Amino acid sequence: MPDEPSTASDLPESAPRGQAALLGPAEVRALAAEFDIRPTKQLGQNFVHDGNTVRKIVAVSGVTRDDVVLEVGPGLGSLTLALLDVVDRVVAVEIDPKLAARLPTTVAERAPELSGRLDVVLEDAMKVMPSQVPAEPTALVANLPYNVAVPVLLHLFAEFPSLRTALVMVQAEVADRLAAQPGNKIYGVPSVKACFFGRVRRAGAVGRQVFWPEPKIESGLVRIDRFEEAPWSLDAEHRKRVFAVVDAAFAQRRKTLRAALATWAGSPAEAERRLVAAGIEPSARGEVLDAAAFVRLANVE
Known part of the structure; x- marks a missing residue:
């Protein structure tokens, strides 16, 4: 092919x-x-x-x-x-x-x-x-x-x-x-x-x-x-969590992730905490993250 x-x-x-x-x-x-x-x-x-x-x-x-x-x-x-x-x-x-x-x-x-x-x-x-x-x-x-x-x-x-x-x-x-x-x-x-x-x-x-x-x-x-062997869970609940982060990140794509994810996380400070925990720069924008990064972010407690 x-x-x-x-x-x-x-x-x-x-x-x-x-x-x-x-x-x-x-x-x-x-x-x-x-x-x-x-x-x-x-x-x-x-x-x-x-x-x-x-x-x-x-x-x-x-x-x-x-x-x-x-x-x-x-x-x-x-x-x-x-x-x-x-x-x-x-x-x-x-x-x-x-x-x-x-x-x-x-x-x-x-x-x-x-x-x-x-x-x-x-x-x-x-x-x-x-x-x-x-x-x-x-x-x-x-x-x-x-x-x-x-x-x-x-x-x-x-x-x-x-x-x-x-x-x-x-x-x-x-x-x-x-x-x-x-x-x-x-x-x-x-x-x-x-x-x-x-x-x-x-x-x-x-x-x-x-x-x-x-x-x-x-x-x-x-x-x-x-994926023959998926690198993450594809079940419905996990998918919904990940997709919610994706939607939030791109709803205001010109904003930094710290600002764009504030509502999703509960506050800008909480968004920053989760981003750092996932190994993502809070000043970055959603368009630079791959699917794996969004999965890590969605899984942060």
């Missing part, structure tokens, strides 16, 4: 070819017209209509036959079909009833040999829980709705500990923020919270022309590899 590619040309030139007949521009528009499906800004819907792009995304994700893939917002099925060619099972979580109802039929029509590999869950990805999913997913591969991409990503990593990897397409600006490193001016809450779960990196870019309707923004791919 390429190390932090930055443009579409950095993605693999070829990808596995399988049994599925993928959706092209004409098929995407025909499906949308047949069921009166109109992309909405509210749901962040932009449908990929380029077969080469979805095959490249699957290749970059690194999923194999042994993976159970969780796909969020499958839409008309462009990426779903490409995934079914490669993995044993795809669990597609879709909030739109029309799209959820149509997806199994689309797969049966275009890849009948693969239709048994698909499960569709009609649910909001911000609310979906493991009890609603028929198999433990090992990988998340999705074109996430851009308006809720970060909270969806964090929710899924928090609630589905079986997820080992994620390869998601998001707004390019969000991709940059997720993968930003300490000291970068765009490093912030999404960067730290994503790094709490594992290694985060940019994995490529996707052009606007492969979508319908064509968005006004650029898209980027982000990969997260969950």
Whole structure:
């Protein structure tokens, strides 16, 4: 897998070819017209209509036959079909009833040999829980709705500990923020919270022309590899403590941590005490701390 590619040309030139007949521009528009499906800004819907792009995304994700893939917002099925060619099972979580109802039929029509590999869950990805999913997913591969991409990503990593990897397409600006490193001016809450779960990196870019309707923004791919042996507890209570510190530190990011964390700690003096105990300079700002530093700070008594 390429190390932090930055443009579409950095993605693999070829990808596995399988049994599925993928959706092209004409098929995407025909499906949308047949069921009166109109992309909405509210749901962040932009449908990929380029077969080469979805095959490249699957290749970059690194999923194999042994993976159970969780796909969020499958839409008309462009990426779903490409995934079914490669993995044993795809669990597609879709909030739109029309799209959820149509997806199994689309797969049966275009890849009948693969239709048994698909499960569709009609649910909001911000609310979906493991009890609603028929198999433990090992990988998340999705074109996430851009308006809720970060909270969806964090929710899924928090609630589905079986997820080992994620390869998601998001707004390019969000991709940059997720993968930003300490000291970068765009490093912030999404960067730290994503790094709490594992290694985060940019994995490529996707052009606007492969979508319908064509968005006004650029898209980027982000990969997260969950820690094989986490350096800290990932349980819910610990995560909440750490994330509370992160939120407080960046709520007033121009202030020193001593000032920014005063409310969280109870006073500026208490904030300074905790910072010193965690080995952090009180005059520093949140943007210079990595996830490990925030964890140390959250654990100070």
